[in-house]
Amino acid sequence: MTINIALLGYGTVGKGVYRTIQQHQGRLQKLLSEEVKVVAILVRDIKKHTAPDQSVMLTNQYEKIQQLENIDVVIDAIVGIEPAATYLQSAIEKGRHVITANKEMFAEKSNILRELAKKYHVSVGYEATVAGGIPIIQTLKKLLNANKVTKVEGILNGTSNFILTKMREEQLSFDNALALAQKLGYAEADPTNDVEGFDAYYKAAILSELIYGEKPKSEQIERNGIASIAKSDITFFNELGLRYKHVATIEYAHSQVKCAVRPVLVESNHPLYQVEGVQNAIHIEADIVGSISLQGPGAGMYPTASAIIEDLIHLSEKDQEYTFNEESTLDQQRSAKTSWIAYGRSALQQLPEGAEIMKMIANDTWVVEIEGDLRIEDASLIQILGDATRLKEMKKIH
Numbered sequence: 001m002t003i004n005i006a007l008l009g010y011g012t013v014g015k016g017v018y019r020t021i022q023q024h025q026g027r028l029q030k031l032l033s034e035e036v037k038v039v040a041i042l043v044r045d046i047k048k049h050t051a052p053d054q055s056v057m058l059t060n061q062y063e064k065i066q067q068l069e070n071i072d073v074v075i076d077a078i079v080g081i082e083p084a085a086t087y088l089q090s091a092i093e094k095g096r097h098v099i100t101a102n103k104e105m106f107a108e109k110s111n112i113l114r115e116l117a118k119k120y121h122v123s124v125g126y127e128a129t130v131a132g133g134i135p136i137i138q139t140l141k142k143l144l145n146a147n148k149v150t151k152v153e154g155i156l157n158g159t160s161n162f163i164l165t166k167m168r169e170e171q172l173s174f175d176n177a178l179a180l181a182q183k184l185g186y187a188e189a190d191p192t193n194d195v196e197g198f199d200a201y202y203k204a205a206i207l208s209e210l211i212y213g214e215k216p217k218s219e220q221i222e223r224n225g226i227a228s229i230a231k232s233d234i235t236f237f238n239e240l241g242l243r244y245k246h247v248a249t250i251e252y253a254h255s256q257v258k259c260a261v262r263p264v265l266v267e268s269n270h271p272l273y274q275v276e277g278v279q280n281a282i283h284i285e286a287d288i289v290g291s292i293s294l295q296g297p298g299a300g301m302y303p304t305a306s307a308i309i310e311d312l313i314h315l316s317e318k319d320q321e322y323t324f325n326e327e328s329t330l331d332q333q334r335s336a337k338t339s340w341i342a343y344g345r346s347a348l349q350q351l352p353e354g355a356e357i358m359k360m361i362a363n364d365t366w367v368v369e370i371e372g373d374l375r376i377e378d379a380s381l382i383q384i385l386g387d388a389t390r391l392k393e394m395k396k397i398h
């Protein structure tokens with residue numbers, strides 16, 4: 001018997017999936033007791049491509065794939081909400097399992113696809129939509145069911161972390177670091193998605209839906225990217241012992257999911273400080289187990305293919321159906337003080353009532369304490385992750 005696959009997209013991810021299936025055939029057959037074969041590949045511009053094997057149908061017309069009678073699984077590695085969502089709906093209606101890496105589409109259409117899949121008794125795999133090769137979806141779905149997840153915090157965009165690392169370590173310009181991320185297959189087809197925080201937001205929304213059964217409402221979303229961070233700022237804060245990281249946070253409080261996606265400054269005593277390059281990391285706080293961190297490659301050909309192939313292995317397993325939107329037990333912590341850098345004189349004018357200026361650590365740069373969290377309107381107030389005691393005690397630098 002054979003599991004026949006249609007692969008939508010033959011770029012970084014699609015090629016990674018094809019090659020992985022070829023190279024790991026023996027292992028896949030042992031795990032699935034069946035041969036796994038890519039029988040059709042969909043691309044947009046057929047002139048750019050050649051079929052990897054004579055037996056594979058290469059096409060730019062999805063209808064031809066839809067008409068094939070022998071497809072068992074459709075893997076989506078194309079770009080954008082449409083036509084991907086329509087293709088996957090029609091695949092499900094034909095009784096095919098689907099697996100997707102397309103987070104922009106899944107963040108928008110997960111409910112429709114999941115409901116449809118239930119109706120047609122097929123599965124939807126989406127491990128690759130969040131944090132590349134890190135198995136976060138299966139961990140949450142299968143291994144943290146009794147636990148109440150109170151908070152998720154992490155670096156969810158590999159391209160942003162890669163750019164920030166290269167700008168700091170190798171003094172690359174933003175444009176050169178981005179060009180390198182594109183060359184290595186990390187960036188989105190439109191890299192605005194990466195550097196303006198959209199991609200990290202899509203991933204946070206997918207996690208939110210999985211954990212709390214709902215996405216954050218628009219007024220509960222703060223989305224900021226890294227595009228406006230200058231190399232001089234990175235160097236300046238590095239000299240103060242702080243690293244810029246692009247961090248997504250999801251919490252359930254006051255009957256709502258709250259999501260912030262923003263650049264922060266990380267102290268060396270915080271676990272995210274050492275997460276460098278294309279690595280992602282996800283920190284989960286749950287009421288029984290406490291804190292768990294997962295770290296690994298957040299983008300790229302084979303890490304993403306790994307997530308897709310693992311979905312293939314687990315496709316027919318039944319998922320836990322329940323999600324719980326329960327209040328966080330972290331209310332006390334949330335109302336506790338958070339540390340911030342107020343950067344530039346105008347930042348002081350934006351401080352909320354009750355904010356306390358703790359220390360001037362450099363010219364026009366203060367450590368400030370604020371009650372709870374704050375919605376960031378511009379880059380002159382930057383949250384510090386980690387214990388800021390060192391900063392509060394350090395001598396002013398010039």
Ligand SMILES: NC(=O)C1=CN([C@@H]2O[C@H](COP(=O)(O)OP(=O)(O)OC[C@H]3O[C@@H](n4cnc5c(N)ncnc54)[C@H](OP(=O)(O)O)[C@@H]3O)[C@@H](O)[C@H]2O)C=CC1
Binds near residue numbers: 046048078
């Ligand atoms: N790169 C990564 O590290 C990761 C990417 N993803 C997601 O995986 C998906 C693919 O990413 P990636 O491989 O990097 O992207 P690429 O741009 O490298 O490849 C996209 C592929 O999809 C095809 N394609 C795009 N739109 C259409 C369409 N409308 N109809 C038919 N084919 C289409 C393209 O065809 P053609 O070649 O002819 O233009 C190309 O083969 C995206 O949704 C992305 O967000 C998820 C996790 C990690």
Ligand SMILES: N[C@@H](CC=O)C(=O)O
Binds near residue numbers: 299
């Ligand atoms: N462009 C994305 C790819 C993986 O999701 C990223 O850089 O994280």
